Structures are given as structure tokens and as C-alpha cells.
Amino acid sequence: MTKKFNIWFVLSFTISLFVCIPIITVFSSFFQNTSNYYEVLKDTFLIEYILNSLTLLVLVLIFTFILGTGTAYLVSFFKFPLSDFFKWALILSFAVPPYIYAYSLTAFFDNYGTAFTVLTNLLGEGEYNKIIPKFNGMFGAVLSMTFSLFAYVFILSRASFLYQSQNLIDLGKNLGFSRFKSFFKIILPAARPAIVAGLSLVAMETLAEFGAVDFFSINTLTTGIYNSWIAFDDLAFANRIASFLLLFIFSLFIIENLSRKKAKYHLNIKGGFKQKEKIKLKGTKSFFAFVFCFFVFFMSFIFPLSQMLYWTIKFPENLFDLQIVTLSLNTLYLALLSSTVLISFSLISNYGSRVTNNKTLNIISTMSISGYAIPGVILAVAFITFIAWFDNTIIKSLGFLSIKKIFFGSILGLVLVYFIRFYSLAFNGIKSGYEKINIAVDESAYMLGYSKRKTFMNIHIPFLRNSLLLIVILISLEIIRELPITLILRPFNFETFATTAYVSASEDLLEAAAVPSLFLILIASIFIIIASKYILREHNE
Amino acid sequence: MNNFFEVENVDFVVGGNTKVKNMSFSIEKEGDIVCLLGPSGIGKTTILRAIAGLEKIKNGHIKLKGKILSSEKTNIEPENRNISLAFQENSLFPHYSVEKNILLGAEKNPDNKDKKVSFNEIVNLLDISKILNQYPHQISAGEAQRASLARSLLSKPDLLLLDEPLSNVDQGHKEDIQEKIKKLLAKLKITTIIVTHDSYEAFYLGTKCGIILNNELKQYDDPYNVYHLPNSIEVVNFLNRGILIPAKVTSPKSLENDELGTITGNFVKPFPLGADVKLLIQPEDLEHDDKSNLQLEVVDRKFRGTNFIYTLKTMKNLLLPVFVHSHHIHQHDLQEKFGIKRPIHIEHLVCF
Numbered sequence: 001m002t003k004k005f006n007i008w009f010v011l012s013f014t015i016s017l018f019v020c021i022p023i024i025t026v027f028s029s030f031f032q033n034t035s036n037y038y039e040v041l042k043d044t045f046l047i048e049y050i051l052n053s054l055t056l057l058v059l060v061l062i063f064t065f066i067l068g069t070g071t072a073y074l075v076s077f078f079k080f081p082l083s084d085f086f087k088w089a090l091i092l093s094f095a096v097p098p099y100i101y102a103y104s105l106t107a108f109f110d111n112y113g114t115a116f117t118v119l120t121n122l123l124g125e126g127e128y129n130k131i132i133p134k135f136n137g138m139f140g141a142v143l144s145m146t147f148s149l150f151a152y153v154f155i156l157s158r159a160s161f162l163y164q165s166q167n168l169i170d171l172g173k174n175l176g177f178s179r180f181k182s183f184f185k186i187i188l189p190a191a192r193p194a195i196v197a198g199l200s201l202v203a204m205e206t207l208a209e210f211g212a213v214d215f216f217s218i219n220t221l222t223t224g225i226y227n228s229w230i231a232f233d234d235l236a237f238a239n240r241i242a243s244f245l246l247l248f249i250f251s252l253f254i255i256e257n258l259s260r261k262k263a264k265y266h267l268n269i270k271g272g273f274k275q276k277e278k279i280k281l282k283g284t285k286s287f288f289a290f291v292f293c294f295f296v297f298f299m300s301f302i303f304p305l306s307q308m309l310y311w312t313i314k315f316p317e318n319l320f321d322l323q324i325v326t327l328s329l330n331t332l333y334l335a336l337l338s339s340t341v342l343i344s345f346s347l348i349s350n351y352g353s354r355v356t357n358n359k360t361l362n363i364i365s366t367m368s369i370s371g372y373a374i375p376g377v378i379l380a381v382a383f384i385t386f387i388a389w390f391d392n393t394i395i396k397s398l399g400f401l402s403i404k405k406i407f408f409g410s411i412l413g414l415v416l417v418y419f420i421r422f423y424s425l426a427f428n429g430i431k432s433g434y435e436k437i438n439i440a441v442d443e444s445a446y447m448l449g450y451s452k453r454k455t456f457m458n459i460h461i462p463f464l465r466n467s468l469l470l471i472v473i474l475i476s477l478e479i480i481r482e483l484p485i486t487l488i489l490r491p492f493n494f495e496t497f498a499t500t501a502y503v504s505a506s507e508d509l510l511e512a513a514a515v516p517s518l519f520l521i522l523i524a525s526i527f528i529i530i531a532s533k534y535i536l537r538e539h540n541e
Numbered sequence: 542m543n544n545f546f547e548v549e550n551v552d553f554v555v556g557g558n559t560k561v562k563n564m565s566f567s568i569e570k571e572g573d574i575v576c577l578l579g580p581s582g583i584g585k586t587t588i589l590r591a592i593a594g595l596e597k598i599k600n601g602h603i604k605l606k607g608k609i610l611s612s613e614k615t616n617i618e619p620e621n622r623n624i625s626l627a628f629q630e631n632s633l634f635p636h637y638s639v640e641k642n643i644l645l646g647a648e649k650n651p652d653n654k655d656k657k658v659s660f661n662e663i664v665n666l667l668d669i670s671k672i673l674n675q676y677p678h679q680i681s682a683g684e685a686q687r688a689s690l691a692r693s694l695l696s697k698p699d700l701l702l703l704d705e706p707l708s709n710v711d712q713g714h715k716e717d718i719q720e721k722i723k724k725l726l727a728k729l730k731i732t733t734i735i736v737t738h739d740s741y742e743a744f745y746l747g748t749k750c751g752i753i754l755n756n757e758l759k760q761y762d763d764p765y766n767v768y769h770l771p772n773s774i775e776v777v778n779f780l781n782r783g784i785l786i787p788a789k790v791t792s793p794k795s796l797e798n799d800e801l802g803t804i805t806g807n808f809v810k811p812f813p814l815g816a817d818v819k820l821l822i823q824p825e826d827l828e829h830d831d832k833s834n835l836q837l838e839v840v841d842r843k844f845r846g847t848n849f850i851y852t853l854k855t856m857k858n859l860l861l862p863v864f865v866h867s868h869h870i871h872q873h874d875l876q877e878k879f880g881i882k883r884p885i886h887i888e889h890l891v892c893f
Binding site for chain 1 (some may be wrong): 626648693
């Protein structure tokens with residue numbers, strides 16, 4: 001019968017429970033002893049950590065809102081030079097992780113940096129270092145994150161603007177609203193759930209960001225976790241800070257989830273939908289629309305790309321020193337291995353949920369997808385904590401050899417933590433694909449004599465094919481950019497473009513960081529261009 | 542003689558809740574059409590799903606061609622029953638064109654030579670030739686329903702189950718398609734169970750009709766009898782085609798009502814003399830007569846194209862429905878008097 005598939009239940013339950021491990025580990029830290037570092041930190045830097053994290057959060061949210069909704073509004077409602085190009089070009093900013101943006105900012109504006117060289121070449125020798133603005137510290141971090149993350153708001157608000165019916169716009173005109181008033185009274189409120197969802201994602205990424213804040217030496221909760229583990233070897237305290245951060249992030253996660261549900265409601269409206277006609281801008285309006293979008297595109301993608309390219313050309317020895325083939329293979333190996341594992345297990349758990357339709361399983365699945373809200377640093381530290389505890393209390397008491405080596409500094413450990421981190425991407429991606437397949441479709445297949453396996457292979461897989469491809473691309477993209485998990489858990493001498501760039505930058509060898517950063521941007525861009533076809537779908541399938 | 546299809550003392554359940562209790566009905570011969578009627582949410586779809594093997598049953602058994610498909614011990618998987626269920630909602634495979642979807646039906650029983658029907662015949666009959674190259678998300682709900690029906694018909698099942706098959710089809714198409722489906726099912730001798738809430742559809746298509754009310758099958762009979770000889774007050778109320786008035790049995794062929802006087806006819810079931818009963822009055826039972834001395838006030842008038850249904854109020858506030866042909870020489874406005882021919886004669890006296 002369709003209602004009874006215990007094997008599916010057990011598999012789905014196990015997968016979901018595994019993904020919940022870090023959350024349980026982090027919160028169990030409250031019951032453990034910490035070192036003196038906690039006492040020291042509590043009275044000194046903890047407030048600074050929290051204040052810095054909040055300042056960063058608020059500023060990044062304001063700027064990403066302006067850039068994301070501004071550009072989305074322009075490309076969704078108007079036609080102007082290159083408007084169709086900007087539609088997808090603006091998401092190329094995803095190819096530049098905040099830490100690489102941070103390197104570019106510093107490389108360009110620092111004393112005797114690229115800006116200095118450009119001015120010297122153009123205007124001759126001079127004291128340009130005094131007039132060139134310096135983007136480091138908090139402001140540098142805010143800029144890096146803004147340009148790197150605004151695309152979340154851009155993509156989601158654009159999707160929402162896209163599905164706003166012409167009727168809605170006509171209603172504004174009918175009520176005598178100006179275009180300006182229509183935007184603030186109708187368009188923006190209607191897209192609010194999507195915008196909130198986008199901003200929540202930005203918020204989670206900002207709070208989780210490690211590379212850029214570490215580079216600019218800003219003490220945030222994330223760097224605090226890393227330092228308490230690396231510098232003070234205090235895992236329990238690292239987890240305790242993590243639990244504070246998690247509580248905050250979970251509230252954002254809930255907001256995002258609630259908003260997304262509402263956003264989905266907006267998309268599901270059937271009938272009465274009238275395709276929007278884009279307004280052709282002329283004269284100065286067209287010029288300013290173009291300038292705004294071009295500025296954002298230039299700053300978010302062209303600027304870091306050209307800075308990295310410039311340094312690669314200027315210091316070619318770094319290119320030859322770098323084992324590009326090995327790094328490419330390592331990066332792609334991790335990306336493909338992890339996406340294969342993620343896709344396989346997510347398909348199992350989704351199929352399990354579908355055929356068992358069990359309430360407990362649905363609750364556990366929902367909990368397990370919170371992994372993407374947990375910063376990579378926390379996941380890595382929680383994973384180490386859990387394995388260490390498991391090894392010390394269970395494995396050793398049973399008289400077996402230590403299992404730490406299997407999980408620490410190994411590809412297996414790395415893939416497992418990626419699994420937890422990106423499980424929601426795969427699970428939700430497949431789930432939303434499955435939501436489009438009415439359960440009556442499965443039952444119709446049975447009526448036509450299809451077995452469960454044949455239904456899965458002949459109906460589900462072909463239908464989900466595009467979703468699966470998109471998920472592979474998105475996971476690969478995340479893994480290519482991912483830094484803290486790879487940094488903490490990678491095997492000895494196993495490097496990716498991201499870790500190579502980070503290691504060089506942390507040794508103050510920014511020129512050397514340019515080559516891996518450039519390759520990272522290029523590979524990520526290829527993935528984004530392929531994915532853009534799906535991300536920016538204009539028509540509801 | 543063995544019945545072609547049989548449901549015997551079955552409890553139909555969904556998620557532990559019994560929807561229909563102790564249901565029994567049978568289809569004697571291949572090619573018959575049974576329509577199950579009942580209000581929304583009563584469990585009609587559950588019955589079809591259980592027959593298709595998508596839900597388990599409690600108690601009893603379901604048999605097709607003498608073979609048990611479902612019982613508490615036996616349960617043949619849906620894919621191994623030669624039964625086709627056309628769902629009410631869009632159940633077309635979303636990644637295939639309409640044409641490919643329909644052709645998948647033909648793959649199920651390619652060797653069934655008893656039921657010869659071509660793809661083109663079905664497509665033309667259901668008027669879906671124009672949408673063959675489109676995908677399920679590009680067509681209307683009514684078109685999806687017809688495509689789904691085409692797929693089911695092409696699969697040449699032993700038993701076809703249709704769940705509100707024309708609920709999304711517009712009125713203009715509906716009657717035409719009903720007629721064509723009826724002819725095709727007869728030609729192919731496909732035994733069919735149709736679930737519907739449209740009594741006209743059920744009366745037209747069904748060889749037999751089942752009325753499901755209050756978790757049980759209240760009446761299972763041919764359409765004429767279900768309409769004219771309902772076996773319970775619940776069925777009368779559900780069909781909503783008449784009212785019950787108080788009367789006293791005065792002879793083996795007559796009753797007496799305070800306001801309408803003597804009513805003659807044949808009792809469907811006998812009642813003792815002097816018994817107080819409730820008599821069913823249907824719109825067709827009363828005849829209009831301008832010259833009659835029984836004049837009642839018109840309180841409502843419904844124009845139905847071919848006829849009017851007047852609602853008349855008696856002194857004791859009984860509301861009587863009366864059918865009048867729409868070409869009747871004159872119309873009666875609200876609050877006007879309307880004459881009823883006396884003495885009243887009703888062929889079947891349905892009393893409770």
C-alpha cells in the first residue's frame with residue numbers, strides 16, 4: 001500500500017537526524033565547563049563582538065536593500081540600454097565571495113596599491129596615498145558584504161516584481177498614483193515577503209561571514225568562535241558563543257521561512273494575471289537607470305575581477321607557482337562529490353516523506369533543513385566537538401581504536417559537514433520540484449500499471465531533472481566559495497582556490513592571493529551563467 | 542450467476558476514519574455504468590480510491606470478475622489491477638505533452654482486442670485535438686480533465702473509475718461530452734463507476750445510481766426509481782426535488798390533505814387506513830388549472846429555459862413546487878393566485 005514504507009521512513013529519519021547533530025551539540029555546550037578564557041572574554045570583548053556583529057548586520061541590510069530592490073525594480077519594470085543584460089549580469093556578483101572582495105578593496109585603495117599606480121601613471125608622481133580613501137575596518141567589511149550579497153535581494157525581489165500583474169500597476173494608475181507613489185504604495189508592499197526573505201538570507205550570511213571580517217581584523221561573534229577554538233583550544237566556549245549566535249540566526253530563519261511562505265502564496269495566484277509591459281525609458285531617466293545598474297554591476301563584479309586579473313598579470317610568477325590543475329581538480333572534486341552525496345540522500349528523504357506522509361518525519365525534516373542558517377565555523381566546530389565526544393565516551397569505552405583520524409582532516413569529514421551545511425539547498429530544491437508533482441500524478445502512474453520504482457525513474461526523475469541540475473550547480477557554487485569549513489576540516493596539504501587565497505592573504509601576500517581568487521571567480525561565474533537560465537526563469541512553468 | 546463486480550459489506554476508511562460503513566453493491570454485467578451520488582466530503586472519492594487499490598478497506602471484500610482485489614487479508618497493488626481511475630484534479634504527467642500523456646494509456650493494454658478504440662477516435666470525441674502538442678500547465682482545468690479521461694479510456698481497463706469527470710467542463714461542452722462518453726462506453730463495453738454530485742449527470746449516464754448519505758449507501762437502484770421512488774426522507778431531501786406534506790390514508794388508493802383535499806394514486810408501499818403519513822409532492826405531480834377552485838399564492842418563480850418551477854404557498858404555509866411548461870400561455874407574477882387542478886392524481890404515492 002502507499003501508506004506503509006518503513007524502509008523509507010527509517011532512511012529519511014536517519015538522514016534528517018544526522019543533519020540535526022550540530023544543533024544538538026551546540027546547545028549542549030551550556031552544560032559543559034569552559035576555560036578561564038570565558039571569564040576574561042565575558043568582561044572584555046564579548047560586548048564588542050556583539051556590537052560589531054550588529055553594526056555590520058544593520059549596515060549591510062540597509063545597503064543590500066537599496067542596491068537589490070533598486071536594480072530589481074529597474075530591470076523588471078523598465079527598458080533601457082543593456083537592461084536585459086543587467087538582468088542576469090547582476091547575479092555574477094555571487095561569484096565574488098566577501099573575502100575576495102575585501103582583498104580587492106585593499107589591493108586597490110591601500111597605500112601604493114592599484115589606485116596609486118593608476119594615478120601615478122596618469123598624472124605623474126605625487127602624494128596620492130593621502131587623498132586615496134581607505135576602505136578597511138568596518139566600512140571595508142560592509143562594502144565587501146554589500147556588493148557580494150546584494151544579489152540575494154535582487155533575485156528574490158525581481159522574481160516577485162516579475163509576477164506582479166499588470167492589473168496591479170493599472171490599479172495604481174486608476175487610483176491616480178504617480179509612478180513614485182505606485183512604487184511605494186503598491187509594488188514594494190506587494191513584494192515585501194520576497195524582499196524580507198532576501199534580506200534574511202543576507203543577514204544570515206553576514207552573521208556567518210568569516211573571511212572578510214577576519215581579513216579586516218574585526219572582532220565579531222564568528223571570529224570569536226574561531227579564535228576561542230584556535231587560540232584558546234576551548235571548544236566548549238566556542239560552542240557557547242555559537243549558541244548565542246544561533247539563537248539570533250534562528251529568529252531570522254523563522255522570519256525568512258514565514259516570509260517565503262507568503263511569497264509563495266503570491267506566486268500561486270491563478271487567473272487574472274496579465275503579463276506586464278515594460279516601460280521604455282528615454283533621455284535622462286534612461287541614462288540614470290543605466291548608470292545605476294552599471295555602477296552596481298561594475299562595483300560588484302568587474303572591479304574585483306579586474307583587480308585580481310591586474311595582479312595576476314603584474315605578478316605572473318604567482319601564476320606559475322600555483323598548482324592550478326591540482327587546485328581545480330580538488331575544488332571540482334569536492335563540489336561534485338558533495339553534490340552527488342547531497343542529491344542522492346535528499347532524493348531518498350524527499351521520496352520517503354512523499355510516500356510515507358508521516359507527521360514526525362515532516363517535523364524532523366523541517367528541523368534538519370535549518371543547517372543553512374548555521375555559520376560554517378559553528379558547524380565545523382560542532383562537528384569536531386561531537387566526534388571528539390563520541391570517540392572519548394563511546395568508541396573508547398567499547399575498546400575500539402580512535403575514529404578521530406577518519407573524520408578529522410579527511411575528505412569524509414569535510415563532505416559530511418558540507419552535507420549538513422548544504423542539505424537544505426538540496427532538500428528544499430527537490431522538495432519544491434516535488435511540490436509541482438501532484439500526488440494524483442503518482443497514483444495515475446500506478447493506474448497505468450507503473451510500479452513504485454518505475455514511477456520514480458520514469459516520472460519523478462525526468463520531471464526533477466532540471467531541478468537536480470540546478471541544485472548541483474548551486475551546491476558547487478557554494479562549495480567553491482566556501483571558506484571556514486574547508487579551512488578547518490581539510491586534509492593536510494589539501495587546498496582549494498578558496499583556502500589558497502585565504503592562506504596567502506592572511507600571510508599578507510595579497511598579490512599571491514590574486515591568482516586563486518581570479519580562478520575562483522572565473523569558475524564560479526561559469527556555474528552562475530549556467531544556473532542563471534533557471535534562476536531567472538521569466539515564465540511560470 | 543456471478544456478478545461482474547461486487548462490493549460486499551465494506552467499510553471504507555481514510556486515515557483511521559470510517560467514511561462509508563458496511564457498503565454493498567454489485568454490477569451484474571460488463572459494460573454497465575454505475576453513478577454514485579452524494580454531497581461533498583461524504584466519501585465518494587474514497588470509495589473509488591479503495592476500488593483502485595489506493596486505500597485499504599476494513600471488513601468485507603471487493604471482487605472483480607470473480608477475483609478478490611481487496612479484503613482485510615488480500616490487497617492487490619493498484620498497478621496490478623486492470624482498473625483505471627481518472628482523477629478529478631489534474632493528474633497528467635507534467636513533463637509530457639498532452640499527446641504523449643494520452644498515448645501512455647494505450648501502452649497499458651496493447652493486446653486487449655475486445656475493446657478496440659483508436660487514439661484519433663477518442664481525441665475527436667473529447668474535442669482535444671487542438672491541445673495535443675501543449676503541456677499540462679498550458680491547458681485549462683476542463684481540458685486537463687478531458688485529456689486525463691482520454692488516457693484512461695485508451696488504457697482499456699476492466700473497470701473505469703471516474704471522479705467527477707466533467708466538473709471542470711463548461712456547460713456547453715458538458716452535455717455533448719456526456720452523450721459521446723455514454724455511446725463510447727457502451728461500444729467498448731467498459732464497466733464504469735462514476736462519482737458525481739450532479740444528479741442530472743448521474744440519471745443520464747447511469748444504468749444504476751447509488752445515493753450515499755450519512756456514511757452509508759441509502760439507495761441503489763435504477764435512475765427512474767431513485768428519482769420517483771426514493772426510499773427514505775434523507776434521499777428526498779438530498780435530491781431536493783419535492784416536499785413532504787402531511788396526509789391521512791383514507792383508502793387503499795387515496796389520501797386526504799386539509800388544504801389540497803383528496804389525492805389519488807398507487808401507494809408504493811402499503812399503509813393502514815387512517816395512518817398519518819408524509820406524502821412526497823414533486824414538481825411534476827401537480828397540474829396547473831386556471832379554472833380550479835384551489836387557488837394558491839405564488840411566492841417564487843424559477844425560469845429553467847424549457848419550464849418554470851412555481852413555488853406556491855398554502856394557508857398553512859406549505860411551499861409546493863409546480864412544474865409548468867415555459868410555453869404556457871400566460872405567466873403568473875409573484876403574489877398572484879395560481880390554480881391547481883382537482884382532484885389531484887399522483888401515479889406513485891411515495892409516503893413515509
